[in-house]
Amino acid sequence: MHIAVIGTGYVGLVSGAGLADFGMMVTCVDIDENKIKRLKKGEIPFYEPGLDILVIKNIKAGRLEFTTDLAKAVKNSLVIFICVGTPSLSDGSADLSQIKEVALSLAEVLDEYKVIVTKSTVPVGTNRWIKQLIDNNKKTDAAVDVISNPEFLREGNAVEDFMHPDRVIIGGESAYAIAIIKDIYRPLYLAETPFIITNLETAELIKYASNAFLATKISFINEIANFCEKVGADVTLVAKGMGLDPRIGAKFLNPGPGFGGSCFPKDVKALIKQGRQLSSPFKILEAVIDINDRQKIRAVEKLESFLGDLKNKIIAVLGLSFKPNTSDVRESPALTLIPVLIQKGAKVKAFDPVAMEEFKRTVGNITVDYARSPEEAVKGADAMVILTEWNEFRFLELPKIKNLMKNPLLIDMRNIYEPEIVKKLGFSYAGIGRS
Numbered sequence: 001m002h003i004a005v006i007g008t009g010y011v012g013l014v015s016g017a018g019l020a021d022f023g024m025m026v027t028c029v030d031i032d033e034n035k036i037k038r039l040k041k042g043e044i045p046f047y048e049p050g051l052d053i054l055v056i057k058n059i060k061a062g063r064l065e066f067t068t069d070l071a072k073a074v075k076n077s078l079v080i081f082i083c084v085g086t087p088s089l090s091d092g093s094a095d096l097s098q099i100k101e102v103a104l105s106l107a108e109v110l111d112e113y114k115v116i117v118t119k120s121t122v123p124v125g126t127n128r129w130i131k132q133l134i135d136n137n138k139k140t141d142a143a144v145d146v147i148s149n150p151e152f153l154r155e156g157n158a159v160e161d162f163m164h165p166d167r168v169i170i171g172g173e174s175a176y177a178i179a180i181i182k183d184i185y186r187p188l189y190l191a192e193t194p195f196i197i198t199n200l201e202t203a204e205l206i207k208y209a210s211n212a213f214l215a216t217k218i219s220f221i222n223e224i225a226n227f228c229e230k231v232g233a234d235v236t237l238v239a240k241g242m243g244l245d246p247r248i249g250a251k252f253l254n255p256g257p258g259f260g261g262s263c264f265p266k267d268v269k270a271l272i273k274q275g276r277q278l279s280s281p282f283k284i285l286e287a288v289i290d291i292n293d294r295q296k297i298r299a300v301e302k303l304e305s306f307l308g309d310l311k312n313k314i315i316a317v318l319g320l321s322f323k324p325n326t327s328d329v330r331e332s333p334a335l336t337l338i339p340v341l342i343q344k345g346a347k348v349k350a351f352d353p354v355a356m357e358e359f360k361r362t363v364g365n366i367t368v369d370y371a372r373s374p375e376e377a378v379k380g381a382d383a384m385v386i387l388t389e390w391n392e393f394r395f396l397e398l399p400k401i402k403n404l405m406k407n408p409l410l411i412d413m414r415n416i417y418e419p420e421i422v423k424k425l426g427f428s429y430a431g432i433g434r435s
């Protein structure tokens with residue numbers, strides 16, 4: 001089976017390499033020439049554990065190749081996976097311009113039956129619109145079937161998630177196209193991964209509802225954490241006590257500096273927008289976004305409560321990616337927090353194990369002093385803020401860190417340290433939801 005994967009970002013590259021590993025002949029397409037040049041040499045353009053091994057293995061096996069030539073890739077393939085970006089527009093709705101461009105390019109080159117599979121996260125109704133766009137613009141009478149096959153991989157664990165997903169969602173109307181996609185995923189079917197076969201709209205909404213629910217869980221526990229601080233409760237034990245109820249579950253009950261990443265914020269906003277358009281408002285999700293926006297600058301309140309005015313204070317920020325094990329900084333709490341600190345006159349020294357280059361590229365010329373290690377970041381600092389729970393921040397040599405700092409203050413936005421232990425070492429400490 002020959003497959004084209006259009007868009008070679010986190011989802012496209014992992015899916016392309018994963019499908020090649022299932023035994024398919026995969027051509028990955030991107031408009032970014034530099035990315036394709038690097039991929040041809042087996043270089044991965046972003047940090048994702050284990051992906052380099054999978055890509056190189058499948059290039060060597062002759063099952064995975066890369067090109068900027070969409071027409072050629074499509075011509076040779078029965079199934080085309082669309083994996084391009086669907087970022088937020090300023091009004092919160094999903095920007096479908098990359099999807100539209102791909103659909104029109106497909107219409108241009110379509111010469112025989114193809115199955116078009118949308119893996120990108122797209123608002124309900126988009127797959128029908130894609131089919132219409134292709135049908136209205138195609139140059140031949142070749143037929144297309146459209147399938148919605150949303151992706152649930154998590155950055156930082158993407159390879160494992162693609163190879164062993166919790167579920168595979170296939171939405172479509174053509175039994176023939178659905179059978180083809182089921183066949184592609186046969187290794188997962190044989191491994192008893194649950195498959196849900198449904199219509200296009202249901203498949204599209206499963207993705208949004210899943211992300212919206214997870215984001216709600218995070219904002220919920222963040223509000224509980226903030227309340228804990230007022231009443232003297234400990235959120236880590238509240239979450240543990242709640243999570244032992246199987247109806248609630250322990251996952252995604254970790255308070256922190258707010259959710260970020262390329263999915264939760266944009267997907268929740270897109271669902272809110274579509275709900276409003278259809279007079280079916282998502283009041284709960286509007287609150288989820290509000291809470292999250294406030295949570296991203298909670299570290300400022302905590303810093304000010306210890307240090308007063310932040311003018312000329314040196315703040316070490318550890319962690320720039322939105323979560324560990326990724327170089328992705330899209331919507332990361334650091335992107336919101338650091339400009340606020342600078343606006344208040346603070347000097348920011350930052351360190352991240354892999355995301356500093358990406359962060360620099362994203363923020364442009366704001367003045368941040370990038371350090372080569374946590375120790376270099378905290379040297380002379382008035383406070384250290386932990387924003388991302390990278391493993392290397394869990395085992396800092398705190399006595400050494402204390403000696404390097406001007407003022408030993410730890411703002412632990414991920415609750416990775418035990419307050420009593422840290423205080424015994426002579427630090428002032430504030431976590432989240434631990435009064």
Ligand SMILES: NC(=O)c1ccc[n+]([C@@H]2O[C@H](COP(=O)([O-])OP(=O)(O)OC[C@H]3O[C@@H](n4cnc5c(N)ncnc54)[C@H](O)[C@@H]3O)[C@@H](O)[C@H]2O)c1
Nearest residue numbers: 007008009010011030031032084085086098120121151155
């Ligand atoms: N990143 C995740 O963790 C994740 C998880 C599940 C679903 N998703 C969804 O998957 C989609 C892709 O996300 P991503 O993080 O991989 O995006 P990304 O920005 O990392 O990658 C998108 C790629 O598409 C390429 N592209 C854009 N227009 C193109 C065109 N016309 N032809 C060929 N290539 C083109 C870009 O150059 C880029 O390399 C989004 O809808 C996202 O919501 C993402």
